[in-house]
Amino acid sequence: MPGRGRSVAAERSLFWGLAALLGLIAVVPVARLMTEGVMPGGIPGLGPFRRVLADPATWVALGQTLWVSLAAMVLSGLVGGAMALIVALTDLPAKRALVFAFTMLLMVPSQVTTIAWIELLGPSSALLHLVGLAPVPGTRNPLYSATGITVLLGLEHAPLVFLGLRTALRALPGELVEAARASGARPARVVRTVIVPLMGPSLIAGMALAFVSNIGNFGTPALLGIPARFPMLTTLIYQRLSGFGPRVLAEVAVLSLLLGVLAVAGVLIEAWLAGRRDVRVDGAAAAPVRLPLGRWRWPVMLLVWGFLATTLLVPLTALLSTALVAAYGQPFGLATATLENFRFILFGHPAARRAVANSLLLALGAAVLLFLAAVPVAYFAVWRRRRLMRALVLATELSYALPGVVLAIAAILIFIRPVLGFTLYNTLGIILMAYLARFFTLAHRPVAAAFRQLDIRLEEAAQMSGAGFVRRVLTVALPLVAPAAAAGGLLVFLTAFNELTVSALLWSAGHETLGVVVFSLEQGGDNTLAAAIASLTIVATVGLMAIASFLTRNLAHPVLPWQA
Amino acid sequence: MAGLILDRLTKRFAAGAPAAVDAVSLDVADGEFLAILGPSGCGKTTLLRLVAGFERPSGGAVRLGDRVVADGRTHVPPEDRHVGIVFQSYALWPHMSVGENVGYPLRTRGIKGAEYRRQVAAALDTVGLGGVEDRRPASLSGGQRQRVALARCLAMSPDLVLLDEPLANLDVHLKASLLDEFQHFRARTGATMLYITHDQSEAMALADRIAVMAHGRVEQLADPETLYRSPATAFVADFIGMGGIVEAVLPAATAGGRTLVEIAGHHALVRAAAGQPAGPALVCLRPEDLALADDGLPARCRRAQYQGGEWLVELTVDGQEDRQLQLLAKPGAVPAPGAAVRLRIGDGWVIPR
Numbered sequence: 015m016p017g018r019g020r021s022v023a024a025e026r027s028l029f030w031g032l033a034a035l036l037g038l039i040a041v042v043p044v045a046r047l048m049t050e051g052v053m054p055g056g057i058p059g060l061g062p063f064r065r066v067l068a069d070p071a072t073w074v075a076l077g078q079t080l081w082v083s084l085a086a087m088v089l090s091g092l093v094g095g096a097m098a099l100i101v102a103l104t105d106l107p108a109k110r111a112l113v114f115a116f117t118m119l120l121m122v123p124s125q126v127t128t129i130a131w132i133e134l135l136g137p138s139s140a141l142l143h144l145v146g147l148a149p150v151p152g153t154r155n156p157l158y159s160a161t162g163i164t165v166l167l168g169l170e171h172a173p174l175v176f177l178g179l180r181t182a183l184r185a186l187p188g189e190l191v192e193a194a195r196a197s198g199a200r201p202a203r204v205v206r207t208v209i210v211p212l213m214g215p216s217l218i219a220g221m222a223l224a225f226v227s228n229i230g231n232f233g234t235p236a237l238l239g240i241p242a243r244f245p246m247l248t249t250l251i252y253q254r255l256s257g258f259g260p261r262v263l264a265e266v267a268v269l270s271l272l273l274g275v276l277a278v279a280g281v282l283i284e285a286w287l288a289g290r291r292d293v294r295v296d297g298a299a300a301a302p303v304r305l306p307l308g309r310w311r312w313p314v315m316l317l318v319w320g321f322l323a324t325t326l327l328v329p330l331t332a333l334l335s336t337a338l339v340a341a342y343g344q345p346f347g348l349a350t351a352t353l354e355n356f357r358f359i360l361f362g363h364p365a366a367r368r369a370v371a372n373s374l375l376l377a378l379g380a381a382v383l384l385f386l387a388a389v390p391v392a393y394f395a396v397w398r399r400r401r402l403m404r405a406l407v408l409a410t411e412l413s414y415a416l417p418g419v420v421l422a423i424a425a426i427l428i429f430i431r432p433v434l435g436f437t438l439y440n441t442l443g444i445i446l447m448a449y450l451a452r453f454f455t456l457a458h459r460p461v462a463a464a465f466r467q468l469d470i471r472l473e474e475a476a477q478m479s480g481a482g483f484v485r486r487v488l489t490v491a492l493p494l495v496a497p498a499a500a501a502g503g504l505l506v507f508l509t510a511f512n513e514l515t516v517s518a519l520l521w522s523a524g525h526e527t528l529g530v531v532v533f534s535l536e537q538g539g540d541n542t543l544a545a546a547i548a549s550l551t552i553v554a555t556v557g558l559m560a561i562a563s564f565l566t567r568n569l570a571h572p573v574l575p576w577q578a
Numbered sequence: 579m580a581g582l583i584l585d586r587l588t589k590r591f592a593a594g595a596p597a598a599v600d601a602v603s604l605d606v607a608d609g610e611f612l613a614i615l616g617p618s619g620c621g622k623t624t625l626l627r628l629v630a631g632f633e634r635p636s637g638g639a640v641r642l643g644d645r646v647v648a649d650g651r652t653h654v655p656p657e658d659r660h661v662g663i664v665f666q667s668y669a670l671w672p673h674m675s676v677g678e679n680v681g682y683p684l685r686t687r688g689i690k691g692a693e694y695r696r697q698v699a700a701a702l703d704t705v706g707l708g709g710v711e712d713r714r715p716a717s718l719s720g721g722q723r724q725r726v727a728l729a730r731c732l733a734m735s736p737d738l739v740l741l742d743e744p745l746a747n748l749d750v751h752l753k754a755s756l757l758d759e760f761q762h763f764r765a766r767t768g769a770t771m772l773y774i775t776h777d778q779s780e781a782m783a784l785a786d787r788i789a790v791m792a793h794g795r796v797e798q799l800a801d802p803e804t805l806y807r808s809p810a811t812a813f814v815a816d817f818i819g820m821g822g823i824v825e826a827v828l829p830a831a832t833a834g835g836r837t838l839v840e841i842a843g844h845h846a847l848v849r850a851a852a853g854q855p856a857g858p859a860l861v862c863l864r865p866e867d868l869a870l871a872d873d874g875l876p877a878r879c880r881r882a883q884y885q886g887g888e889w890l891v892e893l894t895v896d897g898q899e900d901r902q903l904q905l906l907a908k909p910g911a912v913p914a915p916g917a918a919v920r921l922r923i924g925d926g927w928v929i930p931r
Contacts, residue, residue, distance in 0.1 A: 189669035192632055193727075195656040196663045197683035197734055207682070211673045 021482030029400065032391050036406035039451035040413045043424035044274075050427050051271050054264035062264035066272075075250040076272065082164050082235075082246065083228035089168025090224040093321075094175025095217055099205065100318060101176075102183035104307050107315070110577075113180075114559070115322050117576035120173035122555055123512035124233030125533050126548040127170055127329070131157055132237065132536075133545055134332035141332040143345035151343070158242040166234045169325050171227045175220035177575050182216035183209075188303045201305050209303075219287040226280035229273060230417025232515035233529075237536060247273045248419045248515070255423075255519060260430060267427065270420040281415040330552060337545035355546035366531050366547060372442060373528040377511040380449040384457035385503035392458055393491050396465035397473055407458065414455035418515035421452055425520060440522040448516045453509055457502040460573040464498035465491075497566055501573045504562040511558075512551060581643060582606040582629065582738055582770055588637035589624050598624040600794035601638065606770055608643075613773040613785035617817070621794040622774045626740050629772065630663055631656035642738060657686075662736035662769070666743040668727040670715035676702070676726050677711030683734035701729040704766065705759060721752040728763060739763075741773045745780060757783055778818055782806075790814050806864070808849065808927050815862040815929055820904045824895050826861040828854060828928065839928065842897050844875045848926030860929040865890070868905040870913070871922035877903065879913040893919065 054062045066072050097116055101109055119127070133139060136155040142148035149155075156162065186209070194204045210217075235246040245253070251266045251273070307314055335346035337355050344350055359366040394403040413421070425448045429438040438444040472494070476486045492499075514529030521530045528547065535544035562574055582604070589599040599621045606612045614622045627633045629640055631647065631654060639649035642661070647654040670679050681698040689697065702708055705725040715723055724744060731739055741760070745753045757780065764771055775781050781788050782802040789799045790813075798810040809815035815823055826839040834852030838845055839861055848861055870891075877893040880902070884890075888906045891913065895903065905921070913919050 187667065187669070189665045189667050190671055192630070192656065193663065193665060193669035193671075193730075194682065195632075196630060196659075196661060197730070198657050198660070198686040199682070200655075200657050203686060207685075208671055212671070 021484060025483040028390055029394060029403070032387060032394065033402055033406060035387060036391065036403075036410055036454070039447075039454055040406060040409040042428065043421055043451060044413060044416070046427050047267055047271060047274070047420065047424045050264055050267040054267075062268050066265050066268040071245070071250065072269065072272075075245045075247050078160070078244060079229050079246040079248075079273075079276070082160055082167070083225050085164045086167035086171065086228045087221050087225040089165065090172040090175050091217060091221040093168065094172035094177075094220060094224070095179060097172070097318065098176045098179035098183060099209070100314060102180045103205075103209070103303050103305050104314070105304055106307060106311070106318070112318060112322075114563075114576050115326060116176060117173050118326060118556070118559070119169055120171065121508065121559060121576070122330075122552055123514060123529065124170055124231055125237060125514050125529060125536075126233075126333070126512070126551050128157075128166055128234045128237045129532065129536050129541075129544055129548050130329035130333035131162075131166060133336040133541065134329045138336075138343040138541070139332060140335040140339050140344065140346035141328075144335070144347070155241075157238050159238070160242075160244055162238045162242075163235050163244065163246075166238070167228045167231055168224075170231075170234065171224040173575075174224045174227060175217065178220035178223065179213060179216050182213055183303070186212060186303055191303045191305070204305070215287040219284045222280045222284040222287070226277045226284075226415055226417075229276050229280070230419065230515070232417075232419060232518060233533070236518075236533065240537075247276075248417065251419050251423065252518060260426070263423070263427060263430075266423055270417075270423045274416050274420045277415050277417055277420070278412070281412065330549075333545050333552075334549050336542055337549045339542060342539075342541045355542045356550070359543055359546050359550075363543065365526055366535075366543070368524065369526045369528045369531040372526060373511050373513075376442060376446055376449060376513075376527065377507045379446055380453055380510045381457075381503040381507040383450060384454055384506050385499055387454070388457040388461045388502055389492055389495060389499050390487065392461040392465050392495070393487060396462050397468075397470050397491070407462070410454050410458065413451065418448075418452060418513075419519065421448055422516045422519035425451075425516075440525070442525050445517050445520050445525070445527065448520060449510050449513070452513075452516060453506045456505045456509060457499070460498040460502040460505070461495050463573065464495040468494055497568075498573045501562055501566045504558060504565070505574070508555060508558045508562070512555060581608040581610070582772065583641040584625075584629070584638065585641065586638035587625070587628060587635055587640060589621075589628055589633060590636045597621075597636070597794050599628060599635075602791075602794070602796050603638075604789060604796065604799065606772065609768050609770055611764055611771045611773065611784055611786050613775060613781035613788045614791055615775055615778055615781045615788050615817075616791035617776055620791040622776075622791050623742065624794075625791070626663075626742055626772065626774050629738075630661055630740055631659050660734070660737050662731035662734050662739040664724070664727050664731055664739065664741045664744045666746050668715075668723045670723055670726055670730075672715060674715075675711060676707075676713050676715060676718070679715060679726060680711075680729045680733050683730065697733055701733040702726075704732055704763075705729045720748055721756065724748065724752075724756060725759065728759060732763065732767065735767065736769060738770045738772065739767075741771065743775055744773075745775075745777070753780070760784055790817060792817075808851075809862055810930060812860055812929055815860075815927075819864055820890075822863045822865070822867075822903050823860050823929070824863060824901055824903065825898055826859050826928075828856050828859045830856045832928065837928065839926075841875055841923070842895050844923075846875070846923035846926060848923070848928060850928035851930050854928055854930060859931065862927045862929055863903055863923060864925075865904045865906050867923060867925040868903060869922045869924065870905070870907060870911065871920050873920055873922075875921040875923060877919055877921050879915055879917045879919055881915055882907070882912050884909075893921070895921075 051063060052058060100106060101112060132155055134141060135157055137149040137151050137153050139148045190208055191204055194208045230248065232248045235249045236252065239246055239249050247269060251269050254262050255266050338351040339346055340350060340352050340354060391403060394400045395407045425444055429444050438447060472490055473486060476490045512529060513527060514533055517527040517530050518533060521527060528551065532544050532547045563577065566573055584602055584604040586601045586603055587599055588597050588601050590597050602625060614625060616622045624633060628635055634653050635648050640647050642659065646652055647659055677698050680701050681694055684694050684697055698711060705728050707722060707725050715726065745756055773784060785802065787799060787801050788805055790797045792813050798805060798814045805814065806819050809818060812823055824841055826841045828839055832850040832852055832854040836847050837850045839848055841861065876896045878896065879891055879893055881892045882889050888908060889912045891905050891907050893903045894901065
């Protein structure tokens with residue numbers, strides 16, 4: 015049968031093409047980084063290792079990275095854990111809105127959140143001037159400190175703890191709680207003796223994830239730590255590379271390996287605990303837990319929404335008010351409010367205009383390419399259980415855990431010389447390649463989850479009906495997972511559009527991203543312009559989140575992190 | 579110890595939705611073992627959750643002994659009701675040892691030290707699981723886990739014990755041994771027990787009285803024999819025992835005791851409540867009421883299946899092909915499927931209207 019032969023050939027070439035792509039984005043960067051560590055410039059030698067480890071600055075940055083990340087992790091654990099308990103276990107009203115708003119702490123890019131807080135608490139705060147609470151001009155912004163970095167990182171990554179714990183809490187059988195209450199335990203005791211012990215592993219796993227995100231974060235320690243002369247590993251790498259250029263590549267490669275080791279340690283703890291959070295209970299699927307709040311309903315409502323107003327609404331309002339004043343430091347008022355900053359960045363500022371186009375192009379390119387790759391990869395890995403694909407997917411999961419800085423350094427090492435005659439260095443191409451590597455997991459996870467929920471017999475029935483590989487994928491697999499894949503693609507778009515860490519190291523003149531422009535404007539003292547772009551970023555973020563929610567509203571299982 | 583009184587207890591999950599529990603009134607005597615029997619979706623689990631306090635009633639009241647635990651104004655939370663529950667899924671906490679599971683209700687009441695250990699050991703001994711205190715629930719078999727759940731209930735010495743389909747996950751042999759265990763539990767504690775099940779054999783084996791539920795209402799509340807012999811509705815007649823309803827005509831209003839009915843032109847003497855009006859009626863005929871005969875009600879054999887010892891023969895009365903009757907026949911006297919037979923009616927019950 016000629017049709018069958020074609021179908022097998024199509025399947026084989028797609029499989030190996032995808033395997034090569036995953037190898038390129040998940041295995042090659044890490045391998046390249048490691049070779050640079052032991053073979054700087056291609057010649058074996060441990061010179062860079064010795065130099066980096068002998069440099070006291072390394073140890074200062076490492077120590078500060080560790081303790082700030084650990085402290086922020088504890089804060090994320092407290093905030094995210096408490097929020098998860100409240101949202102998952104009680105009958106609090108308006109949970110969807112609450113989850114959406116809380117997840118925004120994570121989805122709004124780090125540099126934007128940080129700028130918003132700087133604008134809120136600094137001596138030039140337009141909002142604080144309005145209420146007469148602004149610090150005296152000339153005083154230092156209290157956020158330019160280790161405490162500032164810790165608090166902001168802790169808030170930004172609290173949703174990571176929240177999301178993991180909430181999933182685990184929802185799987186907790188209600189009967190375990192009901193049995194405790196019937197035994198005479200009051201809600202507080204139920205939480206202490208039943209829920210917390212059972213949820214411990216999930217809580218710590220979420221905190222490990224927050225820790226990994228803390229050590230890899232760039233926007234917050236860069237905007238707060240550089241003025242405060244408080245280096246962390248990511249900012250040290252950035253400053254070395256932007257100060258000395260490619261000749262320190264070997265040293266920054268060693269630094270990023272150091273960062274990578276920390277991240278992998280965090281991920282291994284998370285993976286180990288994830289394996290232990292299985293709460294097995296016999297019998298019928300039990301109803302989820304619902305503890306009635308009773309007369310505590312309104313105080314708790316006030317508490318959680320008050321918290322969100324303080325951590326989200328107030329800083330974002332401060333940001334917007336800075337974006338609306340004509341000159342930095344002016345108090346905000348309806349009479350002085352102007353859209354001039356917005357007009358200037360959208361139409362007058364050439365780099366900002368380019369950056370909007372570049373970021374749109376990069377985000378769209380990454381989203382579409384990863385959408386196209388994620389569906390067949392998940393098909394081979396989940397439905398067909400192909401070992402090589404499963405192993406490669408695992409490799410992408412691991413490389414996803416690596417901080418963006420690490421990936422960016424690897425990308426520079428790979429592309430600094432032309433590869434196969436193509437020069438990607440100093441083009442948008444290198445950023446796109448890095449984005450494909452960085453965000454593949456975001457696109458793949460929802461699709462893999464969708465495939466896992468679908469019965470493989472759907473595929474077998476198509477096979478029985480005589481459908482070849484291409485027809486099966488196009489008529490059975492793709493339509494079934496399309497909504498999840500679209501959600502994944504949107505997530506990639508959203509994240510790539512807001513990205514800073516990778517592009518901060520890979521951008522070149524004419525190839526700026528939005529994140530880079532916001533960051534440069536803020537560092538250069540153009541706070542009102544930075545605030546204007548940041549405000550637009552937030553609008554885009556909320557808009558994209560809402561669109562993604564709308565597109566996936568009919569799915570049986572939520573695929574977006576902020577869906578209740 | 580305390581009885582349980584439900585007074586027009588009603589639960590709607592949404593305004594305007596059909597009631598999951600619809601004005602149920604029950605009076606369970608102190609120390610009584612009452613089974614709530616019904617098909618899935620009849621509201622029996624909601625009823626249990628209302629009694630336990632996990633749901634708030636939309637109307638009516640729950641009284642435990644002389645305490646009102648739920649009505650329009652009060653809602654005593656589950657932890658203050660002192661009601662033991664044996665869950666279908668056992669609901670043993672996987673992070674606690676067997677001993678910690680059993681001792682949990684003691685700890686919530688502040689019982690500690692030697693007294694705590696003594697009571698845990700005693701509860702486990704009672705269910706035949708002495709000495710497993712330090713094991714994890716996951717290392718026990720299904721039957722053993724259910725015994726641990728029972729021991730946990732025993733340890734709290736509750737006034738009322740609710741059992742939510744506790745045998746649904748167990749095989750036939752374990753069921754039999756746990757049925758004994760429940761009897762033993764009851765004899766030992768004298769607790770009032772409310773047993774939720776869809777399995778009539780469990781209900782009949784254990785209960786003093788059975789409430790048959792359908793669509794949120796109690797169709798009939800009676801002892802097992804009355805339920806079987808004199809069902810109050812066609813639903814109960816159908817749900818309890820093996821079916822067996824035929825259409826009949828009452829020539830005259832009944833006065834109680836035995837009465838004459840006409841079934842497909844043949845006369846038979848059956849039992850009836852007093853005051854049933856003359857005219858069309860439904861008659862419940864149990865397998866033991868019927869026998870194959872040379873003369874009598876004409877019927878046709880549909881199917882026969884060997885039950886070990888006897889054959890269960892399914893028949894339809896001529897002219898009422900959509901209604902099935904069953905009878906037991908000795909090996910050798912089993913009609914072939916499709917064969918015409920005659921039935922002698924020894925007894926029966928006119929379902930009240």
